[in-house]
Amino acid sequence: MSSPEQPWVLQICHGYDGPFLDCAHQYAALFRGTRYKVLTVYLTGVRNADVEAGSASDEVVFLEYSSRDMRGLKLRAIRDIARLVRTRGFTLCIAHRFKPTYIACLATRLPVIGVSHAFGVYRRRFRQWLANVFSKRLMLLGVSNAVRDDLRASLPTWPENRIETLYNRIDxxxxxxxxxxxxxxxxxxxxxxxxxxxxxxxxxxxxxxxxxxxxxxxxxxxxxxxxxxxxxxxxxxxxxxxxxxxxxxxxxxxxxxxxxxxxxxxxxxxxxxxxxxxxxxxxxxxxxxxxxxxxxxxxxxxxxxxxxxxxxxxxxxxxxxxxxxxxxxxxxxxxxxxxxxxxxxxxxFGYKAAQEVFKEKLHAFNKKI
Missing domain, CATH: 3.40.50.2000 (Glycogen Phosphorylase B;)
Structure with a gap:
């Protein structure tokens, strides 16, 4: 992973509804006190000042895609994310849920951490295929050991240390x-x-x-x-x-x-x-x-x-x-x-404990790519 003078982390979220604004906040907050800046992208959802303030990010981008834009190959999203990546010295991408992970893998050459917030995400054959194609620069995190074990069962050829747990957390x-x-x-x-x-x-x-x-x-x-x-x-x-x-x-x-x-x-x-x-x-x-x-x-x-x-x-x-x-x-x-x-x-399940765990997992991930 490259280390420019001002490294950036790209975080891609499908949207900010339900718990996902809090999830974006949680992951952006992992980089507090570090030299990294965080740019969070919401693929769906209109621009919202409260969401921007709650994202704990240095910059927030609302792409405002429709549900139709997020179907099929998602070419528009892939193109727009690829353009965005060229504007900063990004060194890592964190993607929440499968569609943002798919877009991140195809739109960038960055190491990608795909966060799974549900069971069964990689039980479909296409998703297994995609994960295997990009396995050299993809790491998967489950929000609990139960989700992690479900991921491992879906991708049995993956080494266990590429599918790990990082618990959700509370401030x-x-x-x-x-x-x-x-x-x-x-x-x-x-x-x-x-x-x-x-x-x-x-x-x-x-x-x-x-x-x-x-x-x-x-x-x-x-x-x-x-x-x-x-x-x-x-x-x-x-x-x-x-x-x-x-x-x-x-x-x-x-x-x-x-x-x-x-x-x-x-x-x-x-x-x-x-x-x-x-x-x-x-x-x-x-x-x-x-x-x-x-x-x-x-x-x-x-x-x-x-x-x-x-x-x-x-x-x-x-x-x-x-x-x-x-x-x-x-x-x-x-x-x-x-x-x-x-x-x-x-x-x-606090922020301090999560930051230490994430630092260890990120270090191990960087050594393997």
Whole structure:
């Protein structure tokens, strides 16, 4: 890898919706205090001053492609990225998700780190072929060991040290300063001040398995404090089905669907416990956000989320609503976690720890290309 006087890192993101603005911020922040500058490119999404400010980058470019532009061979994107690369002394490219990785490999001659945020990314034959063609200058990172192992299974001929883990991370001090008090959070969300509240934040999607959450809550409800509520934050295609389940179980007065809440992580202190029932959770950022609010955690024992929880929370077998109900029944009388009890886990997923791990992996990658 060349080392010009002012080296730049190119970061390519498909867009900034959902968690991906935070992902861009996380990776750009790895270069704080170094001699590298970071230019972040968002392939889709209109120019946005808040996104630009939140990207933690020295420069941000919005290419504003349409969904149609991102189909097929993506020739326009390849051409535009190739032109952009010629304007700086870029030494490395970080690409989030497959399409940006594909574009980075074809548009540049840079070493490319492709970050996978989901399972199954390289199970398709074309994607395996592309990864193998560019294997000499491509390294893959999974956001958890579970995602890393899925990548390794999809690319069995790759050496293990070219497919590694770099966990998602949290800026604990910043987030805790942003999280509002219990009273303010409940007022903002329109929730009663005296209820015992079970919280869940995520898309209403089969992978999140809110059906098990609702069934477990309904079963536990008679043993929980009077007036207990289940609060679900998020939207998705299963909303009507989940509402029908709530009615069928006769708990309409105890379950609240709040829809999409902007910056929901700021209001986690409204909950008394946080529950994640996902099946295919690549990482589980919401678990770190709940820890920052010092909430007890319950999580399904699968995917990348269990790597986050470990001994910091309670695990139950995926889909086992009876076991979930048992844990929910016990929690109101259990000790509340303290910031001190969560500190080791949060530090493990902090920016400082990630910077050290990334530095080691980048050094090893540079030696092999």
């Amino acid at each position: 604990l001090e910043t987030l805790q300063a942003q999280q509002v008090t219990r009273e303010a959070a409940r007022t903002h969300l329109g929730l009663p001040s005296d209820a015992w509240i079970v919280g869940n934040v995520g898309r209403l999607h089969p992978d999140k398995d809110q059906e098990t959450l609702i069934r477990g809550f309904a079963k536990a409800l008679p043993t929980m404090p009077v007036g207990s509520l289940l609060v679900i934050v998020g939207r998705g295609r299963l909303e009507a089905k989940l509402r029908s389940l709530v009615e069928a179980l006769g708990v309409e007065q105890s379950v609240c669907f709040l829809g999409q809440i902007s910056n929901a992580k700021y209001y986690f202190k409204a909950f008394d416990v946080f529950v994640l029932t996902s099946d295919h959770e690549p990482f589980g950022m919401v678990l770190l956000e709940a820890m920052a609010a010092n909430l007890p955690l319950i999580c399904s024992d699968c995917g990348g989320a269990r790597e986050v929880v470990q001994e910091a929370g309670r695990l139950f077998p995926f889909g086992d609503h009876c076991r979930l109900a048992s844990i929910l029944s016990e929690l109101p009388n259990s000790p509340i976690p303290t910031e001190k009890s969560y500190r080791p886990c949060l530090e493990r």
